[in-house]
Amino acid sequence: MTLRQTLEQAIEDLKKEVAKMADFALYNLREGLNAFKTTNFELARQVMKADDEVDRFEEEIAKMALKIIWKEQPVASDLRLVTGILKLITDLERIGDHASDIAEMTLHLEDNRNQRVLPLTSKMAEIVEEMVLKSIQALVRVDESLAETIIQTDDSVDQLFQDVISYVTAELKKETIDPNEAIYVLMVAKYFERVGDHAVNIAEWIIFIAKGKHKNTMLF
Amino acid sequence: MTAQNPIVFQIENLNLFYGEKQALKEISIAIYEKEVTALIGPSGCGKSTFLRVLNRMNDLIDSCHITGNVTYHDQDIYQPKTDVNGLRKSVGMVFQKPNPFPMSIQDNLIYGPKCQGIRDRFLLKQIVEQSLKQAALWDEVKDRLKESALALSGGQQQRLCIARTIAMKPEVILMDEPTSALDPVATAKIEDLISSLKQDYTIIIVTHNMQQAARISDKTAFFLMGELIEYGDANQLFSTPENKKTEEYITGRFG
Numbered sequence: 001m002t003l004r005q006t007l008e009q010a011i012e013d014l015k016k017e018v019a020k021m022a023d024f025a026l027y028n029l030r031e032g033l034n035a036f037k038t039t040n041f042e043l044a045r046q047v048m049k050a051d052d053e054v055d056r057f058e059e060e061i062a063k064m065a066l067k068i069i070w071k072e073q074p075v076a077s078d079l080r081l082v083t084g085i086l087k088l089i090t091d092l093e094r095i096g097d098h099a100s101d102i103a104e105m106t107l108h109l110e111d112n113r114n115q116r117v118l119p120l121t122s123k124m125a126e127i128v129e130e131m132v133l134k135s136i137q138a139l140v141r142v143d144e145s146l147a148e149t150i151i152q153t154d155d156s157v158d159q160l161f162q163d164v165i166s167y168v169t170a171e172l173k174k175e176t177i178d179p180n181e182a183i184y185v186l187m188v189a190k191y192f193e194r195v196g197d198h199a200v201n202i203a204e205w206i207i208f209i210a211k212g213k214h215k216n217t218m219l220f
Numbered sequence: 221m222t223a224q225n226p227i228v229f230q231i232e233n234l235n236l237f238y239g240e241k242q243a244l245k246e247i248s249i250a251i252y253e254k255e256v257t258a259l260i261g262p263s264g265c266g267k268s269t270f271l272r273v274l275n276r277m278n279d280l281i282d283s284c285h286i287t288g289n290v291t292y293h294d295q296d297i298y299q300p301k302t303d304v305n306g307l308r309k310s311v312g313m314v315f316q317k318p319n320p321f322p323m324s325i326q327d328n329l330i331y332g333p334k335c336q337g338i339r340d341r342f343l344l345k346q347i348v349e350q351s352l353k354q355a356a357l358w359d360e361v362k363d364r365l366k367e368s369a370l371a372l373s374g375g376q377q378q379r380l381c382i383a384r385t386i387a388m389k390p391e392v393i394l395m396d397e398p399t400s401a402l403d404p405v406a407t408a409k410i411e412d413l414i415s416s417l418k419q420d421y422t423i424i425i426v427t428h429n430m431q432q433a434a435r436i437s438d439k440t441a442f443f444l445m446g447e448l449i450e451y452g453d454a455n456q457l458f459s460t461p462e463n464k465k466t467e468e469y470i471t472g473r474f475g
């Protein structure tokens with residue numbers, strides 16, 4: 001039995017919309033990398049354009065959350081969920097931006113060489129995409145232990161990023177890599193490293209939603 | 221973290237019965253000085269009963285008896301030698317429905333002090349002015365002190381009742397749903413008043429309005445079927461309640 005069907009429905013709708021936004025941002029991230037890997041200008045432009053959609057999601061979700069706040073005056077877990085979502089959509093929006101940034105890097109490439117992306121960068125991308133995917137799952141289930149694992153994964157992303165830098169530096173010294181390509185590969189790696197950071201931020205907001213604690217500080 | 225205020229009431233293992241029926245079960249709670257403590261919970265959970273324990277208003281109900289300890293400043297108030305009138309003077313009460321006496325505004329205020337033997341007219345005049353000012357009613361009634369209290373609006377009547385309680389110079393003010401009969405503006409005035417009275421008084425308030433409890437209380441106690449389910453800082457209770465039943469009640473999932 002529940003006495004607040006309107007509130008429960010509004011919260012369900014809100015969660016669904018955030019999950020959609022996250023799916024969309026993750027899809028763009030994958031397609032952005034694909035565009036870069038295959039030097040597909042058409043796909044790159046599509047991904048860049050799709051970023052507007054992520055921004056619209058952010059606005060729509062913010063409106064839904066604010067409406068719940070003024071109409072339903074949520075407390076306790078409802079309040080934490082709604083305010084946590086208001087915070088974490090900023091990180092989702094940034095992930096969308098970086099998907100677009102990665103796609104944009106494609107436009108600076110000239111020809112259609114294979115093996116454009118170093119295996120190390122691909123490995124990074126794989127881990128980061130997994131982090132984003134888990135953050136969506138953790139949010140939908142308000143699963144703080146899953147959120148914790150995302151935070152723990154971030155160190156390996158940072159390590160991989162360092163490895164990419166060392167590798168590219170070494171290749172540049174040996175002149176076995178085109179400097180132009182090196183720059184954009186590094187930037188793509190950097191964007192993935194940032195996306196990893198945003199997945200961590202999302203995980204931290206999920207822990208707040210679960211416990212009211214953000215980075216070990218009680219926010220209430 | 222701020223230091224904890226001194227304890228005014230310390231209640232330990234309180235059980236209260238109306239005849240055979242147990243209305244309060246093993247309640248242990250401390251009430252702190254110059255704080256607003258809100259009591260929330262569904263109808264019939266024992267909030268008013270608990271409030272009446274604190275100034276022995278339950279004595280007026282024949283079938284009522286209690287076990288456990290209720291101390292007010294370390295004095296057991298249920299021991300036989302307790303000065304119950306003195307207790308009720310220190311621990312005043314404001315009710316749900318404004319209940320001014322059918323007399324003038326100023327007579328409402330000096331009735332209690334007069335009963336206590338205060339005769340000095342200057343002093344009585346001072347009590348009238350001070351208590352009305354503290355109850356944020358002075359400006360509205362200062363030119364009509366001799367008019368009937370019954371001519372005041374509901375919100376004004378309730379503030380008069382608070383002034384009447386203040387006129388007795390209490391330390392604690394108990395309020396049982398003091399705004400449930402008032403419109404939003406009158407309610408807001410009483411809420412502001414409660415927040416300012418906190419500087420001088422310890423206030424314990426029963427309310428069915430969750431937002432009101434969240435707005436005005438420092439500590440909140442959630443009662444359910446005679447039991448104290450959760451008690452703590454209002455900000456903690458309304459954001460991260462520990463007990464699932466508290467969570468369900470304050471989020472409106474059951475009632």
Ligand SMILES: Nc1ncnc2c1ncn2[C@@H]1O[C@H](COP(=O)(O)OP(=O)(O)OP(=O)(O)O)[C@@H](O)[C@H]1O
Binds near residue numbers: 238241262263266269
């Ligand atoms: N004088 C009385 N004699 C017998 N039973 C009583 C008496 N007063 C209250 N009760 C019972 O004790 C229980 C607690 O009542 P109380 O009035 O304290 O609840 P409450 O939480 O204040 O409810 P409400 O929110 O409706 O005011 C109820 O079951 C009620 O029926």
Ligand SMILES: [Mg+2]
Binds near residue numbers: 268
């Ligand atoms: Mg009651």
